[in-house]
Amino acid sequence: MFKRVLIANRGEIACRVIRACRQLGVESVAIYSKADVESLHVKMADRAVCVGEATNTDSYLNLANVLMAIEISGAEAVHPGYGYFSEKPNFAEALEAMGVKFIGPPVSAIESMGDKASAKLAAIESNCPVVPGSEGVVATESEAIEIASQIGYPVLLKAVAGGGGRGIRRVNDDNELRRQFKLCETEAQASFGNGDLLVEKCVVEPRHVEIQILGDEHGNVIHLGERECSVQNLRHQKMIEEAPFAAMKPDIRQAMGEAAVRVAKHVGYTNAGTVEFLLDKDDNFYFLEMNTRLQVEHPVTEQVTDLDLVHLQFLIASGGKLPLSQKDIHLKGHSIEARITAQDPDQDFAPSTGKITHWAAPGGRGVRMDSHIYSGFSVSPYYDPMIAKLIVTGTDRPDAVRRLQAALAEFEVGGIKTNIPFMRRLVAHPDYVKGEFSTAFVPRMMQEAVNG
Numbered sequence: 001m002f003k004r005v006l007i008a009n010r011g012e013i014a015c016r017v018i019r020a021c022r023q024l025g026v027e028s029v030a031i032y033s034k035a036d037v038e039s040l041h042v043k044m045a046d047r048a049v050c051v052g053e054a055t056n057t058d059s060y061l062n063l064a065n066v067l068m069a070i071e072i073s074g075a076e077a078v079h080p081g082y083g084y085f086s087e088k089p090n091f092a093e094a095l096e097a098m099g100v101k102f103i104g105p106p107v108s109a110i111e112s113m114g115d116k117a118s119a120k121l122a123a124i125e126s127n128c129p130v131v132p133g134s135e136g137v138v139a140t141e142s143e144a145i146e147i148a149s150q151i152g153y154p155v156l157l158k159a160v161a162g163g164g165g166r167g168i169r170r171v172n173d174d175n176e177l178r179r180q181f182k183l184c185e186t187e188a189q190a191s192f193g194n195g196d197l198l199v200e201k202c203v204v205e206p207r208h209v210e211i212q213i214l215g216d217e218h219g220n221v222i223h224l225g226e227r228e229c230s231v232q233n234l235r236h237q238k239m240i241e242e243a244p245f246a247a248m249k250p251d252i253r254q255a256m257g258e259a260a261v262r263v264a265k266h267v268g269y270t271n272a273g274t275v276e277f278l279l280d281k282d283d284n285f286y287f288l289e290m291n292t293r294l295q296v297e298h299p300v301t302e303q304v305t306d307l308d309l310v311h312l313q314f315l316i317a318s319g320g321k322l323p324l325s326q327k328d329i330h331l332k333g334h335s336i337e338a339r340i341t342a343q344d345p346d347q348d349f350a351p352s353t354g355k356i357t358h359w360a361a362p363g364g365r366g367v368r369m370d371s372h373i374y375s376g377f378s379v380s381p382y383y384d385p386m387i388a389k390l391i392v393t394g395t396d397r398p399d400a401v402r403r404l405q406a407a408l409a410e411f412e413v414g415g416i417k418t419n420i421p422f423m424r425r426l427v428a429h430p431d432y433v434k435g436e437f438s439t440a441f442v443p444r445m446m447q448e449a450v451n452g
């Protein structure tokens with residue numbers, strides 16, 4: 001096991017990884033920006049190194065500064081968390097050159113899955129179904145129209161370098177496609193530094209179902225079952241995730257799990273990763289993308305498998321063998337995560353910043369809080385608005401839903417606006433309670449609210 005690990009991230013995930021360090025007897029080093037001096041991850045870590053000014057590009061995304069912090073900290077390994085450098089091959093490469101272990105997959109696997117076009121290609125090569133669409137990048141508008149006429153509208157224009165729900169645009173006919181193509185390219189170039197687009201059939205009211213993968217550096221790859229993440233906001237960002245998917249048919253679970261393992265093996269994957277799929281109403285599933293990192297919603301998988309994914313990431317990165325095989329993986333109970341954000345539901349989910357004057361988080365049996373927030377902490381405008389992950393676990397889905405409703409009712413935050421009132425309404429909605437929803441659920445629910 002490592003002696004000292006640096007966590008190249010902030011917020012709840014930095015705290016999450018520091019906890020794992022403590023449990024494993026590993027020294028932790030935090031990095032922080034000048035806006036994060038009072039942050040919990042800085043207080044929790046054994047040591048902390050400042051990496052620059054408040055804005056991400058000046059600090060957490062300043063490669064030279066982060067590499068310098070790693071150098072002076074004497075860390076043997078780096079955990080990248082999610083976002084930031086977690087899926088940047090040049091970061092993993094730089095660490096390799098320094099002789100520091102990247103706690104994640106090999107550079108080649110990050111590259112294979114790094115853009116959505118090459119990832120789809122890898123899936124096709126692994127005999128894994130993909131959403132019908134262009135074979136790779138579409139260079140011109142007329143090429144896009146040609147493909148759309150073959151697969152039929154509606155289609156999505158997708159930035160191959162997009163992420164976090166950004167860079168996806170639906171078009172319903174030739175005219176719309178003509179209007180949007182250049183715009184979409186320009187936007188992708190500006191946002192992701194890569195204007196490449198692909199065209200994909202828009203699957204109607206799908207479920208988002210994803211498979212958690214674990215691979216060691218000795219050739220063993222297993223999966224830990226699925227998570228259901230169809231409760232997404234208007235920007236395709238996940239709001240609520242569950243494990244397992246309550247309506248999953250055992251044969252689909254097996255087929256999807258095996259497909260995900262095939263894809264992972266094909267690209268030489270190691271460490272933790274997630275293969276995302278769309279599942280349509282006829283139980284067809286399609287590869288969407290692979291996230292080559294720890295996922296925001298990993299705790300629900302931990303709850304139902306009774307495994308600690310960050311411990312396992314450390315074990316794998318330090319050369320250990322997976323202590324389990326596929327037959328040892330059993331899912332027990334049901335777990336649900338709600339992403340609590342500092343956003344005002346009454347102002348179109350605009351970020352809400354400022355000092356937290358009151359923080360009464362829920363607790364009790366089956367309630368887990370992954371958060372970096374405390375009373376007196378100031379939520380700054382510079383970073384992601386997620387302030388907590390509320391994770392509840394019950395014997396089955398109805399039990400977990402009741403716990404979630406009760407926990408949200410108990411949750412009090414003062415000083416800033418949060419999405420908690422919206423979440424309370426959401427989890428009380430009959431379709432949510434019944435488990436009958438698709439990715440179209442939240443947009444529809446919001447429309448219902450407007451219509452009265």
Ligand code: ADP
Pocket residue numbers: 082083084163164165237238291294295296297384385
């Ligand atoms: P996950 O796939 O782990 O559930 P998401 O799909 O929500 O995560 O987001 C994908 C990535 O984009 C994550 O690594 C997350 O840190 C990052 N991300 C999400 N929202 C934002 C944002 N508003 N600004 C910057 N990065 C974000």
Ligand code: ADP
Pocket residue numbers: 131156162163164165166168200201202203204206208232236276278288289439
């Ligand atoms: P990101 O990198 O932003 O996570 P994804 O490709 O994983 O992008 O897609 C995010 C979400 O967008 C999906 O969970 C789904 O709700 C929606 N989506 C993506 N592709 C399709 C598609 N082909 N048909 C319908 N919905 C889609």
Ligand code: MG
Pocket residue numbers: 164276289
């Ligand atoms: Mg995704």
